[in-house]
Amino acid sequence: MTVSVASVPDVSVILAVRNGGSDLPKAIATIFAQTFTNFELIVVDNGSTDGTPIFLKGIEDPRLRILSLAEPGLAGALNFGITNARGRYIARQDHDDWALPTRVEAQVRFLDAHPDHALVGTRAEIRVGDAPSHRFHDHPVDDVVLRFELLFNNPFVHSSVMIRKSALDEVGRYTTDPARQPPEDYELWSRLARRFRVANLPERLTVYREVPNSISRVGDNPFLKKMVLISSENLALATGAEKPEQTHIDIAALIHGSETQVSSAPDLRAMVGIIRQAGRVIGGGRPSEDLLRSIAAKVRRLKRNFWLRQRRYQGVIRAGRAVRNGLRWLRYGVQ
Numbered sequence: 001m002t003v004s005v006a007s008v009p010d011v012s013v014i015l016a017v018r019n020g021g022s023d024l025p026k027a028i029a030t031i032f033a034q035t036f037t038n039f040e041l042i043v044v045d046n047g048s049t050d051g052t053p054i055f056l057k058g059i060e061d062p063r064l065r066i067l068s069l070a071e072p073g074l075a076g077a078l079n080f081g082i083t084n085a086r087g088r089y090i091a092r093q094d095h096d097d098w099a100l101p102t103r104v105e106a107q108v109r110f111l112d113a114h115p116d117h118a119l120v121g122t123r124a125e126i127r128v129g130d131a132p133s134h135r136f137h138d139h140p141v142d143d144v145v146l147r148f149e150l151l152f153n154n155p156f157v158h159s160s161v162m163i164r165k166s167a168l169d170e171v172g173r174y175t176t177d178p179a180r181q182p183p184e185d186y187e188l189w190s191r192l193a194r195r196f197r198v199a200n201l202p203e204r205l206t207v208y209r210e211v212p213n214s215i216s217r218v219g220d221n222p223f224l225k226k227m228v229l230i231s232s233e234n235l236a237l238a239t240g241a242e243k244p245e246q247t248h249i250d251i252a253a254l255i256h257g258s259e260t261q262v263s264s265a266p267d268l269r270a271m272v273g274i275i276r277q278a279g280r281v282i283g284g285g286r287p288s289e290d291l292l293r294s295i296a297a298k299v300r301r302l303k304r305n306f307w308l309r310q311r312r313y314q315g316v317i318r319a320g321r322a323v324r325n326g327l328r329w330l331r332y333g334v335q
Contacts, residue, residue, distance in 0.1 A: 075174040153256075
């Protein structure tokens with residue numbers, strides 16, 4: 001198949017890879033199989049030591065551009081790709097995920113028709129390796145609900161998003177601050193959503209492939225602490241505070257189950273009030289039914305985690321009292 005290359009592509013697909021192994025060929029093949037053809041695929045080789053460089057050099061499609069960096073990390077590699085991108089839209093693709101053939105075409109059509117939107121993702125099928133899991137990332141699609149969800153978590157599949165490059169020029173690119181990433185994607189989407197509208201397409205146009213030992217899936221860890229940091233910042237800004245107060249941190253920590261970041265006496269009434277206030281602000285005073293459901297769901301999650309925590313602490317206190325009383329009995333009760 002002969003592919004003609006436009007002097008200025010509409011889309012720059014950015015793929016950063018380090019030791020892509022057997023996953024990389026399929027991921028790249030799904031991009032070259034897109035129904036929308038006016039794109040460039042920028043692959044940033046992030047210090048690979050396996051056969052990735054040789055494989056990339058063997059690809060003859062003229063839309064491929066290969067860049068190399070010596071281990072700058074994912075955020076740095078993505079920023080390097082964006083800096084060299086010529087397209088007006090930036091599409092993300094991970095080296096181990098797959099794009100369905102109409103993904104890029106559908107996203108270009110959406111952004112062309114919605115100039116007030118800076119970012120559009122897609123829903124996704126979840127696979128474990130190559131095997132269907134019968135689970136899906138069916139995130140919300142509406143801007144208002146997504147901006148509310150972003151106060152707490154990341155409702156976008158990273159390898160599904162397409163971003164307006166001009167918006168990145170306004171808000172900046174992926175953070176490389178070790179104190180704020182990973183999750184570099186959640187941090188960037190949060191900044192974009194404070195200034196622009198965002199959306200997900202309702203179709204599942206991405207295959208997200210789970211990998212073992214993901215840092216985002218393990219209990220209390222640095223990744224989780226950064227999630228709480230970004231969430232608390234989002235909550236603070238949404239409710240008019242310049243920086244997070246302890247109540248904002250308590251909300252984010254309880255929602256994420258980060259026990260070590262919850263204060264000794266979190267105020268449930270104040271936390272519920274902040275969530276509802278943030279929803280009213282984002283909904284413009286007239287929240288939709290979908291937004292009201294999202295607000296109610298977050299309040300329920302917060303209350304559940306709050307009361308579970310209270311019961312755990314009460315159990316610890318009772319156990320401590322029993323031990324103390326037992327020690328007293330041993331000291332004074334035995335003659």
